[in-house]
Amino acid sequence: MSALPSSRTLNAYFLITWLVALVQLFSQQGASDYVSPAVSGWTLAATLSYAFMYLLPSVAIGHGLRWLLAGRKAFRRGPAILAAAAIVLTGFTQVLLFADCVIHKMYGFHVNGFVVNLVLSGGGIASLGVSHSAEMTAGAIALALVALQAAAWVWVLRRGAGDGAWRLRGAWAMALFLALTTGERIAYAYSEMSNYQPILFASEHFPLYQPLTFRNFAQKLGFKVDQATARSLHELEGSLSYPQRPLRVTPPDKPMNIVWLVAESLRFDMLDPKIMPNLWGLSNDAVRLEKHFSGSNTTQMGVFSMFYGLYGNYWFPMLAARQAPVLMEVLRQQNYQFSLNTSQRFTYPAFDKTVFAGMRTEDLHSLEGGAPAWRRDARNIDVLIDFIDRRDPARPFMTYMFFESTHANYDYPPEAEIFTPVLQEFNYRTGDFRAQIGQIKNRYINAAHHVDSQIGRMIDHLKKRGLLDNTIVIVLGDHGEEFMERSRWGHGAEFNRFQTSTPGVIHVPGRAPRVVTGISSHLDIPATLMPLLGVQNPPEDYSLGHDLLAPDFHREYAVAADWNRLAYIGDDFRVTFPVNAIGAAHNQASDGDDRPLAHADEAIASIRSAMMEIMANLARFSRHRG
Known part of the structure; x- marks a missing residue:
């Protein structure tokens, strides 16, 4: 009977999953997210912390399940159950990130309730205007992401977590996460207060981004809140296409x-x-x-x-x-x-x-x-x-x-x-x-x-x-x-x-x-x-x-x-x-x-x-x- 993997081995697996999630988040970013050291630092901090945040449910459930199974010494299928749960949860997270990337590139917004309802009501990805071949490709990529997670699980188990390379400290990881997420949120709040648009627009690349603002609180404390007109989206991100084409106008001789x-x-x-x-x-x-x-x-x-x-x-x-x-x-x-x-x-x-x-x-x-x-x-x-x-x-x-x-x-x-x-x-x-x-x-x-x-x-x-x-x-x-x-x-x-x-x-x-x-x-x-x-x-x-x-x-x-x-x-x-x-x-x-x-x-x-x-x-x- 194979033994349950250790907590360190489980952390090593989640580390690999986090790296894959990072790759997916970086793929949605462009040059506008790195236009200056300040924006680059914010984008990097948000990417590192949000990749971890998306995996938090998998991490919590994985470690919780391991704790429950560890108390059942005679339960032979414990390792298989833990493996299946970890692979399915992390694989599902990776597939969701991939689907969000596809939707964002196609429509300019992240997966939302409207998209979920449209897909689940029948017709799947084809409902979004995707061809059958593209649907097959998307399905193959999704399967590949799950397979990648399974391969990572097998590799981590074979490698083991006994050497120093895998001695991951959960407390240090959590401290790093808190530092990154606190820093990026304070930077976002300051950007919103001072109307610093590059960071505000960079935040739009993160699905489920939760902004922190303190404009009203800052005003009450006496801080100067910038009310200046924001620069055009045309200048910053090229994301506004209104009108779609230049207007052709022949003014009436007798306007009403x-x-x-x-x-x-x-x-x-x-x-x-x-x-x-x-x-x-x-x-x-x-x-x-x-x-x-x-x-x-x-x-x-x-x-x-x-x-x-x-x-x-x-x-x-x-x-x-x-x-x-x-x-x-x-x-x-x-x-x-x-x-x-x-x-x-x-x-x-x-x-x-x-x-x-x-x-x-x-x-x-x-x-x-x-x-x-x-x-x-x-x-x-x-x-x-x-x-x-x-x-x-x-x-x-x-x-x-x-x-x-x-x-x-x-x-x-x-x-x-x-x-x-x-x-x-x-x-x-x-x-x-x-x-x-x-x-x-x-x-x-x-x-x-x-x-x-x-x-x-x-x-x-x-x-x-x-x-x-x-x-x-x-x-x-x-x-x-x-x-x-x-x-x-x-x-x-x-x-x-x-x-x-x-x-x-x-x-x-x-x-x-x-x-x-x-x-x-x-x-x-x-x-x-x-x-x-x-x-x-x-x-x-x-x-x-x-x-x-x-x-x-x-x-x-x-x-x-x-x-x-x-x-x-x-x-x-x-x-x-x-x-x-x-x-x-x-x-x-x-x-x-x-x-x-x-x-x-x-x-x-x-x-x-x-x-x-x-x-x-x-x-x-x-x-x-x-």
């Missing part, structure tokens, strides 16, 4: 003005003749979108998606690059005048560094705090009307307004109260919201009625000045709002229709009124506006949307995102996927009426082609293509 109105948390069923009569009236002379979805259940990504026409996940590279949407760039190039107003602020979320990056400070007008939200909304409409009256009539103009009244606590003036009873004392701490939800919703409806009155003021002024016939008017919500129709209150928690669907009204001069009863998305807004500005490129060059004015407009599904998830929204199913690897199996599925499904397998299987399309789109504009 644009009035863009967005209301906080304004959900689809507020577009009602009683609640919002002014918007309803406008919608009868416009394109009315009856099943319209935001690109998110949050303000940040909802507003982002309507200006960029991209999934909310693109917020992060656009913010890092301080890249404005091409729509706004085209407007600037065509000498538009701007008045951009909000009853909240432009700095959080950081719309001043994304949607409105590069705009003149004097064109950004925010009113936050102080007066009630309904009064700030009314004041902002005053400012916009004044801007329209004082503008240069020889140049086109673009105005943007973000209404805050429909955000909890749902503020409105007395004359806007059309639904009663309402909850008078709105206290988050003491309220019984389940019992009071009807009264809370009435407050929300009254706030929407007030927002409608301000929209009406704007429309009436455009008519009075004879401008409506030459002005595109867009009215949207940033996202929806739920009042426990599906067990939640508010937004940001789920991707059901109540939290993601908003009114969609687009008035385009010269276009016949039309009602779109199928699915539409915030992603479609840039693809609709850009042709009206003379952009000749097809929408796929700069967005993931479609032209709502096209006679053949049709969308099979919408996509919404938040910080950690992505949602497919179709007529028959809603499926939510995590976009990180942790919790990959915890996807949620519901039917077309947002009722939970017991098993998501059927829904996932039915949307396979959409999943493949969504995954390709996740990185389409974040890396250069040949």
Whole structure:
């Protein structure tokens, strides 16, 4: 009967496994990871420590199993069980690292919950657009990695661990690991605080990288935190490909003005003749979108998606690059005048560094705090009307307004109260919201009625000045709002229709009124506006949307995102996927009426082609293509 290998022999095996993992991590790195001594040192420390971190489960289980088997002297199969466990665990780790490398090279992101769900729902690697021969090659490499681990096990056992070369001290190894990981994390946190981009971008090459930041803590301690604009991703990594191709633009002879109105948390069923009569009236002379979805259940990504026409996940590279949407760039190039107003602020979320990056400070007008939200909304409409009256009539103009009244606590003036009873004392701490939800919703409806009155003021002024016939008017919500129709209150928690669907009204001069009863998305807004500005490129060059004015407009599904998830929204199913690897199996599925499904397998299987399309789109504009 062969004896169990010693702890030192086991450590020797894990050392070889760690070296193989290092090779795989180094294969994902490039010259940008070693542009300076500081970046080189950080990359090396992170590579050494993360290669060990990925193996920690195998190390812990291997040593734990050895300890258990060592107490069973008569158990003959102990060595074989330990060998099988060590080889399978480490082999699986190596295969995962290899698969991550392949996915990262193909799509520009690491293995995440979306990828896992796509593969496990049938079709395997072929679902990712890989040919059969490539699939066979990948399988052969995976088998080779497992075989390499088996060979390493055999070699270590034959070599033995008695000589000094294998006398590995676990305490020293752990101390080295802690020193490396502590150093790289502190360096990352400092880089994030000081906006040192090379290290921030280098971290993106490590799957499951867990950043440490202390920007807010450093500010409280009095340290200077660099708020300078980050350099473009084009300069640092060449990973942003937006737009895909240079725009070909023939400006119209008579450019139209644009009035863009967005209301906080304004959900689809507020577009009602009683609640919002002014918007309803406008919608009868416009394109009315009856099943319209935001690109998110949050303000940040909802507003982002309507200006960029991209999934909310693109917020992060656009913010890092301080890249404005091409729509706004085209407007600037065509000498538009701007008045951009909000009853909240432009700095959080950081719309001043994304949607409105590069705009003149004097064109950004925010009113936050102080007066009630309904009064700030009314004041902002005053400012916009004044801007329209004082503008240069020889140049086109673009105005943007973000209404805050429909955000909890749902503020409105007395004359806007059309639904009663309402909850008078709105206290988050003491309220019984389940019992009071009807009264809370009435407050929300009254706030929407007030927002409608301000929209009406704007429309009436455009008519009075004879401008409506030459002005595109867009009215949207940033996202929806739920009042426990599906067990939640508010937004940001789920991707059901109540939290993601908003009114969609687009008035385009010269276009016949039309009602779109199928699915539409915030992603479609840039693809609709850009042709009206003379952009000749097809929408796929700069967005993931479609032209709502096209006679053949049709969308099979919408996509919404938040910080950690992505949602497919179709007529028959809603499926939510995590976009990180942790919790990959915890996807949620519901039917077309947002009722939970017991098993998501059927829904996932039915949307396979959409999943493949969504995954390709996740990185389409974040890396250069040949």
